Amino acid sequence: MTTLAFDVYGTLIDTRGIQMTLADMLGDDPLAAQITRRWREKQLEYSFRRALMAHYQPFSVCTRQALNFALSEATVTLSDDQCDQLLMAYRHLPAFPDAVGLLQQLSSMGVRAFAFTNGEAAIASELLTNAGLIDELDGIVSVDLLRTFKPDPRVYQHFLETADTLAADTWLISGNPFDILGARHAGWRTAWVRRTEAPFDPWDEAPDISVTCLSDLPGKLGL
Structure with missing residues (x-):
């Protein structure tokens, strides 16, 4: 069968759905698109790295760390509450x-x-x-x-x-x-x-x- x-x-x-939540926070659609794209790239990269290193952390941890990287790279600072809101939005x-x-x-x-x-x-x-x-x-x-x-x-x-x-x-x-x-x-x-x-x-x-x-x-x- x-x-x-x-x-x-x-x-x-559609992981790009997170972009709308981020754009509301930043008031900047192009920047939100840039961060969303980079977040997804690093999320996958971190999972690949951890698999190769046999140093596992759940995908939710990779997702949080990737968000921190993407925000830092874009020199954007969000509050802990805003980051938590974004991570929760990943479940919606x-x-x-x-x-x-x-x-x-x-x-x-x-x-x-x-x-x-x-x-x-x-x-x-x-x-x-x-x-x-x-x-x-x-x-x-x-x-x-x-x-x-x-x-x-x-x-x-x-x-x-x-x-x-x-x-x-x-x-x-x-x-x-x-x-x-x-x-x-x-x-x-x-x-x-x-x-x-x-x-x-x-x-x-x-x-x-x-x-x-x-x-x-x-x-x-x-x-």
């Missing part, structure tokens, strides 16, 4: 417009669909509940139990064991090329959701399929 593993941040959930990010309809369609078709995330399970559950997606998913698989992050090969095996599926029957659906490459390395099939105009990483590997909108996925997968 085909099993779909959906990355959360950047695939189902919006779903991409195409996410709800696609998950509802898959659910009605009986296709198994899981959230597969670097975030802690409780935080991911809160986020997906707030975004109106949780009821359409068969479960949440977090890397937190392994104390490492994607694209560590162990996390992809952890998903297979948790979801009781085989690599050959499993598709990773992700807007993040590093995640696609990690899943391919683990023997999964992959679908890249191209959320931006950025090209795919030039590693002489490519996802099995690419879509610009999640609504195109069932047809591409032959469901």
